[in-house]
Amino acid sequence: MSNKTTWIHEELDNLKAAGLFNVIRTIESPMDAWVTIDGKRLLNFCANNYLGLANHPRIRQAAQEAIDRYGVGPGAVRTIAGTMSLHNQLEQRLAAFKRAEACITFQSGFTANLGAIPALVGRGDVIFSDELNHASIIDGCRLSRAKVVRYVHNDVDDLQEKIAQTTEYNRRMIISDGVFSMDGDIAPLDKLCAVAEAHDIMLMVDDAHGEGVLGEGGRGIVDHFGLHGRVDIEVGTLSKAFGVVGGLVAGKQVIIDWLRQRGRPFLFSSAMTVPDVAACLEAVDLLEASTELVDRLWHNAKVFKEGMAGMGFDTGKTETPIVPVMLGEAPLAQEFSRRLFSAGVFAMAIGFPTVPRGKARIRVMNSAAHSPSDIEQALAVFGQVGREMAVI
């Protein structure tokens, strides 16, 4: 064995011993309420496919028609030759949907964060960042070279203290996830906005899990709190509720104009593909036409949460369709997930480093794609495994 890679073997063995090794399941069917894995049909509670759009007939058709008309690949980065009329249309439609002045799209939510943060703050600047912010925000902060001051999760008093203590700065920015993806709680964006305005600090929210979920017809967290025009940078993703893949930043025209000049993944990585863009345009059409899917998502989540609480499960502090089933140690959560799988329910165990040590859980992602009987079946399986494992 090469000496150069010995340490990797050791690290992988350590992960396995600690129950933290990611076993990646392969899906052999479309992403939907039910999926096929290893030839077996399973009820799917893992995907971020909140509205069931990943395999929606209208979204599929829109992607197919766009391929016939425009081909598949954009062929270049946006600034050189990769901007097609479809990309511009999508940005205009998303800005209108989100009731923002302007919008820019990226290849993913991750690259939207990597593009936006370093374009707006740099060396000598300060970022106040919620301690539970997503990895892509953390990486965007690191890339920016700004000083990062972490404040206690969702704690506006701590944020204010940290602001008062941090006196050496050039520009300042507050960044928070909108919905925290591992706990399902919502950032107090109205309060963050008041603090940002009081101190004249830029405010950025990453609404990856609020897009298509929160606000009127899924317009997101800014709409949920009625803060249009007051949150400087609203990052979003098209990879979750929109059912496709892509990222976006919505906000003031001047900020979006700047990101077109200085957002590095926009400048140096090719654009979203044609079928992705067309599929997202169709998703905007669907969301603007009716709130039915968003309403169904919330109804399903309510039934699931009430059922779990009724059986005595600890579902943490969720306020959204993300339901953490708190189990504690990672090996227990992994065994719980394996037993769910054997009983026909696909729901992943999440452990360190995605969540703190000792806070392992099964994360249940509800979807509008689930039927009432799907939810009933999932609750029955959770109850059965919970009793078997003496968790309830």
Ligand SMILES: Cc1ncc(COP(=O)(O)O)c(C=O)c1O
């Ligand atoms: C808060 C947050 N931001 C960004 C992302 C990345 O989004 P995407 O999958 O579009 O890169 C995620 C996805 O896990 C997320 O939860």
